[in-house]
Amino acid sequence: MTGCMRITMTTMMALATVTMVLLGIGSGPVLAADYPTKSIEMVAWASPGGGSDRMCRAFAKAIEGVLPQTVYVVNKKGGGGSVGMAYVQSKPADGYTLLGVTNNLVFTPLTKPDLKYTAKDFAPIIMWGFDAKGIAVSADGPYKTIEDLVNAAKQKPGELKIGTFGLGTDDHITGYMLGSEAGAKFGFVPFDSGGEQLAALLGGHIAATVAEVQEVGGQVDAGKVRILAVATEQRMDGLPDVPTMKEKGWNVVVPKFRGLVVKKGTPPEVVDYLISRSLMAIQTPTFKDYLKKSMIEPNFLVGEGFDELIQNQEQTFGKVLKELGF
Numbered sequence: 001m002t003g004c005m006r007i008t009m010t011t012m013m014a015l016a017t018v019t020m021v022l023l024g025i026g027s028g029p030v031l032a033a034d035y036p037t038k039s040i041e042m043v044a045w046a047s048p049g050g051g052s053d054r055m056c057r058a059f060a061k062a063i064e065g066v067l068p069q070t071v072y073v074v075n076k077k078g079g080g081g082s083v084g085m086a087y088v089q090s091k092p093a094d095g096y097t098l099l100g101v102t103n104n105l106v107f108t109p110l111t112k113p114d115l116k117y118t119a120k121d122f123a124p125i126i127m128w129g130f131d132a133k134g135i136a137v138s139a140d141g142p143y144k145t146i147e148d149l150v151n152a153a154k155q156k157p158g159e160l161k162i163g164t165f166g167l168g169t170d171d172h173i174t175g176y177m178l179g180s181e182a183g184a185k186f187g188f189v190p191f192d193s194g195g196e197q198l199a200a201l202l203g204g205h206i207a208a209t210v211a212e213v214q215e216v217g218g219q220v221d222a223g224k225v226r227i228l229a230v231a232t233e234q235r236m237d238g239l240p241d242v243p244t245m246k247e248k249g250w251n252v253v254v255p256k257f258r259g260l261v262v263k264k265g266t267p268p269e270v271v272d273y274l275i276s277r278s279l280m281a282i283q284t285p286t287f288k289d290y291l292k293k294s295m296i297e298p299n300f301l302v303g304e305g306f307d308e309l310i311q312n313q314e315q316t317f318g319k320v321l322k323e324l325g326f
Contacts, residue, residue, distance in 0.1 A: 001172060003147050007211070012052075012066065017297045020299075023205050026284065030314045035094075035150075035267075035269075035270050035273065036067060036068065036069040036094055036095065036096065036310060037069070037119055038069060038096065039050070039069050039070040039071070039072060039096075039161045039324075040067070040069055040070070040071045040072075040095070040096050040097075040098060041071075041074055041091075041096060041097045041098065042056050042059065042071050042072065042073050042074070042098040042099075042100060043056070043073075043074055043075075043076050043082025043088055043099045043100065044056040044057075044073055044074070044076070044084070044099065044321045045075075045076055045077065045078075045081040045083060045085070045099070045100070045101075045104075046075065046077050046081075046165070046192065046193035046194065046195070047075060047077045047132055047192060047193035047282075048075055048195070049193070049194070049197050050165075050193035050194035050195045050196075051102075051131065051194045051211075051212045051214055051215045051294075052081075052100055052102060052193075052194075053073070053075060053193070053195075054214070054290075054294070055258055055290075055294075056100040057073050057098050057117070058072045058286065058287060058290035059071075059100065059260065059278075059281060059282075059287065060073050061070065061286050062281040062282065062286040062287035062290070063278070063280075066277050066280045066281050066284075067277055071098070074259060076118070077192045077193055078192050079108065079112070079115075079168030080104050080107065080108040080111070080112075080165060080167070080168065080169045080190075080227035081101070081102070081104040081105065081108050081166075081321075082108050082112060082115050082117075084099060084110075085099065085105070085108070085109075085115075085121075085122075086115075086116070086117060087114075088122075088262075088263055089117050089121060090122065090264060091261040091263065092263075093262070093264065093265035093266045094267075094270070095262055095265065095266050095267070095270035095271075095273075095274060096169040097262070097263065098125075098260055098261075098262055098274075099122065099260070099261050099262065100164030100258075100259075100260060101122075101257075101258070101259055101260065101261050102131070102170070102256055102257060102258055103170050103255075103256050103310075103313055103317075104165070104166070104169050104170060104259050105119045105122065105261065105310065106119055106310055106313045106314050106317065106320065107168055107169050107170055107173065107317060108166070108168065108312070108316075110168070110318055110321050110326060111167065111168025111271050111321055111324075111326040114307050119245065119310050119314070120264070121263070121264050122261040122262065122263060122264055123257070123261060123262050123263070123264045123265075123271055124261050124301075124302070124303060124304075124306035124307045124310065125260040125261055125262060125267055125271065125274050125278055125303075125306075125311065126259050126260050126275060126278040126279065126282070126300065126301070126302045126306065127257050127258065127259035127299070127300065127301040127302075127304065128258060128259055128282050128287075128291070128296075128298065128299075128305045129258055129291055129296040129297050129299050130255045130256060130258075130296065130297045130299055130301075131212045131213070131214065131256040131257075131258050131294070131295075131296050132210065132212065132213045132231070132232050132236055132256070132295060132296075132297070133170065133171070133174050133210060133212055133213070133230065133231045133232075133256055134175075134210070134212075134213050134216070134227040134229060134230040134231065134242070135149065135162075135175075135208055135209075135210060135227070135228045135229050135230075135245075136201065136203070136208060136209050136210075136211050136216045136220075136225050136226065136227050136228070137180065137201070137209075137225070137226050137228060138201055138202060138224070138225065138226070139223055139224050139225055139226045140224075141207070141226075141231050143207070143208065143226075143228065144226070145228060145244065145250075146228040146245065146248060147197055148228075149207070149208055150178070150182045150184045150226060151184075152207075153179065153184035153185060153186050154183065154184045154185075157184070158185050158186070158187045159187060160186055160187060160207045160208075161187045161188070161189050161205075161206045161207050161208075161272055162175045162185070162186045162187070162188055162189070162206060162207065162208045162209060162210060163189050163190075163191055163197040163200050163201060163206045163208070163209035163210070163211075164188050164189065164190055164197070164209070164210050165190070165191060165193065165194060165197065165210075166190045166191070166192070166319060167188065167190045168324065168326050170254050170256055170317075171197075171210040171211070172188055172190075172319050172324070173211075173253075173254060173317060173321070173324075174210045174231050174252060174254045175188060175210045176188075176251060176320070176324055177231075177250075177251075177252045177254070178245060178252050178321065179248035180323075181245070181249075181251055182248075182250050182251055189205075189206055194211055194212065194215040195215075196216075197209045197211055198211065198215060198216060198219065198225075199249075201225070202219070202224060202225075208228075210222070212256065212294075213227065213236070213238075213294075213295045214231065214293070214294035214295055214296065215237065216293070217293075217295065217303075219222065227239060227242050228242070229242065229243050229244060229245045229248065230242055230243075230244055230245070231245055231252050231253055231254040232244050232245070232246075232253060232255075233246065233253055235247075236295060237304040239295075248287060248312065254317075256266065257309060257313075258296060259306060260274075260278060260300075262274065271291050271303070275302045275303060278302075279302070282300070
């Protein structure tokens with residue numbers, strides 16, 4: 001059962017029952033005495049203010065009291081997550097360095113052949129949800145609909161600039177798929193974090209950005225940013241007036257997972273312990289509030305189940321990346 005129990009469900013109430021079962025995993029006297037005996041580092045692979053940073057800080061806060069030691073967040077931005085990946089790999093496989101991940105864990109290694117690490121170098125702990133991606137523009141700009149943006153790009157191929165979290169990331173894939181499906185050509189500008197993408201958008205340096213809805217939600221509420229469309233199967237409950245790209249006739253669906261991994265080789269009993277405690281943490285009011293405010297659809301996988309999802313995304317989006325020349 002070590003690190004391999006699969007859990008897939010869509011409600012916190014159902015998850016509570018599973019957690020009671022998992023509480024016995026990794027909680028024997030030997031592990032209790034040996035781990036954790038010091039504070040645990042959680043790596044956010046983006047700058048403060050971005051979606052990955054907020055995710056890590058929400059989890060670190062939620063797990064207070066669940067673990068007997070503090071979890072603190074450090075930022076290791078750059079390279080679509082590759083800097084954070086390399087940092088974790090430079091540390092011992094002992095469970096004292098965690099990595100908050102998105103599906104850039106899949107995309108970045110596929111686009112950087114010189115990168116020494118891939119998703120296979122990490123042991124999945126937990127996925128807690130899918131994060132909707134959207135095409136966002138400045139609210140006072142000329143683009144009122146997704147058709148406006150696409151038509152402008154068609155008139156000047158390659159000149160309309162869209163911000164992404166690095167080339168070859170899910171942001172880039174979303175923008176590329178939109179252009180391919182709609183018959184338009186965009187120019188892509190890579191950034192090291194969602195916060196930097198948003199700043200560039202508000203500063204007028206780019207025409208649009210591909211971003212998680214949660215990353216621009218505050219600016220949407222403030223009337224500074226408009227979301228033109230989302231890359232989901234169906235319209236979001238929190239954004240009922242925002243169309244999906246799929247309903248426009250463009251098959252652009254890019255599910256972005258969010259979760260936690262550790263370096264491969266971490267002792268199985270430590271992996272199981274982290275799984276059980278993570279399941280407890282995501283049931284706290286703090287984390288439930290984070291998921292709700294961030295418009296993240298709760299969807300839970302641990303261990304082997306999470307690993308299967310990662311492998312499926314490698315196969316599906318690997319084909320798109322080849323089209324992009326990676």
